[in-house]
Amino acid sequence: MFDTLAGFGIRLLWHPSLSEESAQEARHIIDDCVNGTTRLDILCLEGAVLRGPHGSGGFHKTTGGDPVMTLIEKLAGVASHTVAVGSCAAFGGVTSAGSNPADACGLQFEGDSPGGLLGQEFRDSSGLPVINIAGCPTHPNWVIESLAALASGMLNTQSLDTYQRPRLYADHLVHHGCTRNEFYEFKASAHKSSDLGCLMENLGCKGTQAHADCNIRLWNGEGSCVRGGYTCIACTEPGFEDPGHPFAETPKLGGIPIGLPIDMPKAWFVALASLSKSATPKRVRENAVADHQVVIPATKRARKK
């Protein structure tokens, strides 16, 4: 990782988990960035901005007693680029869920509303807004690739989507590459945790609506949420933390899931779903509600030439 960063000319000035410098040494590094002694090319923020209580920022203070949100504003003011790493820093995320006790927000968004700490108009010196590498957690390669693209001058306003997420991962849907695709095609649905079937109809899966390439690039080498047997909760989307229904239950109206696949006309979806349900092969129907293949795919005899 460090070699990769170095290869793109990125030198880590300070990272809270990795750098040697602690306490006063760390404060000097940060102060030197604020006062311009050290050039700060990229500011990365992890975690939401905590504005509470009562707008004071007192829920998160630096050593010395200043609110961390004030320090973030100063650093974003001198940095050439500002990057929100994860959905909390981007939109507020889980820290802003429920009663939002810490009055959390993102750097340039509060949920899906532009604004946040730095305000809708904020632009860095190259004209870019905050780059939101959203995800909860974010994928390490989304971070490394975005930083590499920035350092190479390959990231411009065209590289970001509506929510300012790098399109290098946000142009895909979690559905792309889902290993449950055959169950999806036939609407052969899981009913409970550990079932192999499609998670969309009953278990709340938002993979057909969530922007991310989780099933193309995979996590920890081999996985993704849906491959781990549970539903996509759309953690790259603003506001995912308060879905208005239990995460693992699909809200429906008249038996039809309310959240339909993105770009899919409702009438066609309903028609195709009912057609494919009636055409479901026995193998797919039975495996959908089992936790291992109870019927394995048949073998075709080779045709004589």
Place this chain on the structure above:
Amino acid sequence: MKRLIVGPFNRVEGDLEVSLDVANGRVQSAYVNSPMYRGFEQILKDKYPLDALVYVPRICGICSVAQSAASAQALAHAMGLQSPENGRLTANLTLGAENIADHLSHFYLFFMPDFARDFYQGRSWFANAQARFKSVRGSATAEILPARAKFMHLMGYLAGKWPHTLSLQPGGSSRPIEVAEQIRLSIILTEFRSFLERSLFGDKLENVASLDSEAALLAWMSSRNSSADLPHFLSIAYALELHKLGRATDRFMSYGAYHVGEDNLFASGLWENDKLQALDLSAIREDVSHSWMEGETALAPVDGVTKPQPDKTGAYSWCKAPRLAGQVVETGALARQVVAGHPLLRDLVARHGGNVTARVVARLLEVALVVPEMENWVRQLRPGEAFCFPESKLEDASGIGLVEAARGSLGHWLEVRQGKIYNYQIIAPTTWNFSPRDAAGTPGALEQALVGVQIEENNEGAPVAVQHVVRSFDPCMVCTVH
């Protein structure tokens, strides 16, 4: 008397600041401040009970599975639900993988780089320590990061992803393992074992696990090729006499770790005055006298209240002060192994009390103990049999989930009323270790461990001995306050 404020502490998880009263070059008293409050317990109020599985792992990026496991157990307890054997094994495996990965991150990335500081220039061991453990640039970092990443492929199979998995369910695991995957899990563990035996220990895991006294440890150290990292650490630790540094209460608590049948692989209990006692959970109280929290009396977690009071006089941390029967206890790998009865750690503690060296040795010993168990758990999986039993709906119920995270005892107390979460209280390992003072004025474990530590005048900005003591606990500050 001089007041030093040491912060922000890096190479710990989350935000930490320590205030020290120093006289005659030594710490007279210490005050630990957790300077960040997010309010997860308030966020969880009125949420659907099963949605706790989404929120609680997001308290922390490194103890994420531990939080999931505690929550799944609290929910299962409330439902009266037991998971199938495969579910138990995968829960052990995922928690084991996180704990072992955390122990390695702590050793290589958080703890050892302090020996490569210029402060130690001139010591006979300095050049080797710097080449191996310098933060970011040392040869260990380049080796450990890929080895750890490969090991965490276990999580890809067992949990979909790490951190923030949802595979740990009250009824077991949502991720059934196929026969073909079982062998891949074994291969990952085999490769990881060879990394550990080559680089970390320079010896078989079983030989390390069977060291049974300080004398045996020292004999082993001198017989080893010191290019392996544990012998390397030991030679520095004994040169600096770190076994005389960082003694706290010598009262050690563990909830017990890794379910094996009806028992735990590592037993639960309280170790005090060289005796093991059963753990009385009903004696846990959270004091808020020095926390920026509302409340007069110390409450049991089941009745716990979390209401910030930022302008409270006399308060100096967002952390509450948990006490067991009114007493400060230490939790973590050392406590876990002392309670479980490992002879090496019991001997180290009997000779010197809890200390920096013993805490680090306990973590690495645990790596040697748990990885062979993980190999067994993988072999015991039965693909084709159930991995998860369906959960039931909760209307009015309560449950407790207790696990041992890498950093020690983690407890979740859940109460559900009318189908929604009414109260959710969490006491994390570092809440115990890094608590502020209680109503009696008794300092928390770290606050006690820092008293007497020497501060050199040229090192006041970031005193290195203070850093050794603080990091020896492997604190996780984001879990501490949550």
